[in-house]
Amino acid sequence: MALGDNDNHQSPERVVEIKNCLDGGLAPDAKSPWTIGKVPGKWSRVHDSAFHGEMVDIGPFDIYYYRERSHIHRPSFHSDLPVGRDLKMRFLLRLLGGKLERRGRDGDVSRTTEGQRASDGCERDEHDDGGRMAMLLDDLAEAMQILEQKTRACYSESFDDRSSEEFVEMMVVDGCFVVELLRLYHRRFNPQSPGVATEYDPIFTNPRTLTALRRDLLLLENQLPFFVLEKLYELINKKNEIDHQHAVPLEVLAVTFFDPLLPQHNAASKLDTNKPKAHLLDVFRSTFVKSVSEKVLKKGKSEVESRLNPNGSMRGLVRHFASELQEVGMQFKKRKGHDLLDIEFDHNTLRVPQLSINDNTISLLLNFVAYEMSAEHPEPFFTNYLMFWDSLVNSPGDIQIFRKHGIINHLGSENEVAELFMKCRELIYDLDYDLDLGYLYNEIKEVNEYCEQYYESKYSVWWRSLIRERFSSPWTCLSLFAVIILLLLTLLQTFYTVYAYYRPH
Numbered sequence: 001m002a003l004g005d006n007d008n009h010q011s012p013e014r015v016v017e018i019k020n021c022l023d024g025g026l027a028p029d030a031k032s033p034w035t036i037g038k039v040p041g042k043w044s045r046v047h048d049s050a051f052h053g054e055m056v057d058i059g060p061f062d063i064y065y066y067r068e069r070s071h072i073h074r075p076s077f078h079s080d081l082p083v084g085r086d087l088k089m090r091f092l093l094r095l096l097g098g099k100l101e102r103r104g105r106d107g108d109v110s111r112t113t114e115g116q117r118a119s120d121g122c123e124r125d126e127h128d129d130g131g132r133m134a135m136l137l138d139d140l141a142e143a144m145q146i147l148e149q150k151t152r153a154c155y156s157e158s159f160d161d162r163s164s165e166e167f168v169e170m171m172v173v174d175g176c177f178v179v180e181l182l183r184l185y186h187r188r189f190n191p192q193s194p195g196v197a198t199e200y201d202p203i204f205t206n207p208r209t210l211t212a213l214r215r216d217l218l219l220l221e222n223q224l225p226f227f228v229l230e231k232l233y234e235l236i237n238k239k240n241e242i243d244h245q246h247a248v249p250l251e252v253l254a255v256t257f258f259d260p261l262l263p264q265h266n267a268a269s270k271l272d273t274n275k276p277k278a279h280l281l282d283v284f285r286s287t288f289v290k291s292v293s294e295k296v297l298k299k300g301k302s303e304v305e306s307r308l309n310p311n312g313s314m315r316g317l318v319r320h321f322a323s324e325l326q327e328v329g330m331q332f333k334k335r336k337g338h339d340l341l342d343i344e345f346d347h348n349t350l351r352v353p354q355l356s357i358n359d360n361t362i363s364l365l366l367n368f369v370a371y372e373m374s375a376e377h378p379e380p381f382f383t384n385y386l387m388f389w390d391s392l393v394n395s396p397g398d399i400q401i402f403r404k405h406g407i408i409n410h411l412g413s414e415n416e417v418a419e420l421f422m423k424c425r426e427l428i429y430d431l432d433y434d435l436d437l438g439y440l441y442n443e444i445k446e447v448n449e450y451c452e453q454y455y456e457s458k459y460s461v462w463w464r465s466l467i468r469e470r471f472s473s474p475w476t477c478l479s480l481f482a483v484i485i486l487l488l489l490t491l492l493q494t495f496y497t498v499y500a501y502y503r504p505h
Helices: 003-009 012-024 041-045 063-067 084-095 114-119 129-146 148-152 164-189 207-217 226-239 250-261 280-299 301-305 322-327 359-374 381-392 396-404 414-428 441-470 474-502
Strands: 331-334 344-346 349-352 355-357 408-410
Touching: 041 414, 084 164, 129 148, 129 164, 129 226, 148 164, 164 207, 164 226, 164 250, 207 250, 207 359, 226 250, 226 280, 250 280, 250 359, 280 359, 280 381, 322 331, 322 396, 322 441, 344 441, 355 359, 359 381, 359 414, 381 414, 396 408, 396 414, 408 414
Parallel strands: 331 349, 355 408
Antiparallel strands: 344 349
C-alpha cells in the first residue's frame, strides 16, 4: 500500500516525523564514518588534562548534561555542575531576548512546526519581542530535530539511552552557545569589525577564561558537527536581520577566536571555505595544513609510494637525536614566516618554525592527533609532526639545543619537556600508521642520509689515514707483520705456561 493511500488515518505529527528522519540522512547505526569519538583512556597518561574540559563540556559526551539536566526556562545551577552550564544558559537567554512566553507543560523546550505556529498565530502577537523570541526557539529546535539522525551518525557512540528530546535540547543549548561566543568575540575584538559588540559579557574581559574556553572547544570529545553550527548560525543571522550570504563565514569567526591559542600569520586566509569541515577542531587544523598539503600534492602520491622501503625498516623517523646531529655538524635554525608544520632541511641545516610549549598547545596537538586517528581519510600531518619531534628528543640536552636556537619556547624545565615528548612516544607507537607516507618523508630521509655520509666519510678518512701512515712502503708492511707474529707467539707462550700450571696431574 502506498503511503498516500492511508492519509486519512495518518496523523500530521507522524508525517512530519517521517519527513524529519528522511531529511536527517543516515541512521546512527548505518555504515558511515564517524568524526567525533572518545579518546582512548590510556592516552590521558601522556598529559593528564589533554583531553578533558576545564570550563565547559559540549556535545553528547557531556555526562553532567544528562545526569543533572536543567531546563531552558528555569536553569538549576547546582554546585556539582560545571561552570559551563551557566555560560551556556546565559548566552542562550541573551540570544532569545532574555524571556520566553511559551513553554511546554513538562518544562521542556517548546518545539512546534511552522503549520502549528500558523494555526495558533492568533494567540500570539508576532510583533511582540517575547513572541518572536519563542518563535526563534521553535525554529532552532525544529532545525535540530531535522538534523538529529545525521548528527548522531557523526559520533562513535549511538547514545541510544538519550531520548530525542534530550539530544535535540543539547544541540540547541550547546550549539547556540558556541555560535554566539564566536560571533560576539569577532564583533568585539576584530579590528576590521564596524564597532564593538553592544552585548557585554564578563568572559570577554578575562584572558584566562577565554584561553580556557578556546582549549575546551578544541577537544575532540567536545565537538558538534560543523553543519549543526552552520544551521544555527544561519538562523541567528536571520533573527538579527543579517543577510547570511554576506555575513562573515562561520569558519572565519572560529579561526579568529582560536588563533591566540597557537598564533600564526593571517590564519583566516589559509581557510578553504569550499571544503566541508567536520567540526571546529577540523576547521582550526585546516589552517595549519594548507601549505604542507600543497607540498604533498606537488610531489604526487605516486612519487611517495615508489619510495616505500621494501624491507619494512623504519625510515620514517630520524635515526639520531638532536645532540647527536649537532655532533656531526648539523645546524639548527628557527624558520621565520612559515607555518608550524613547514619544516625544511637544506644541506647541513634543519630549519624548524618555533613551537611554544605549554599545557594548552600540548592539549591542542594531541587532540589533532586523536582526530587524525579517528577520521577515515585524514592526512596525518600532526601525527607525522609529533613523530618527528619524538625521534629528535631523548634528553633535556636535546631540548636545550632547540631552546638555544629559539625553535622551542617553553615555560617549564628542559627535563619536563623532554619527558613529555618521551611520553608521546608511547602514544605514537600505539598507532597503526605507515611511517613512510608522512609529509616529512623527504626531510627525514635527507637528515638520515647526511648522517650516513658523515659517518662513512669519517671512517673512510680514518682508514685511508691508517693505510697511508702504516703501509706507505714494503718495509713498513713487513715490520707490522713481524710485530703481529711476535704478539701471537707471546700470547701462545703465555697460554701454555698457565695451562701447564693448572693442568691436573
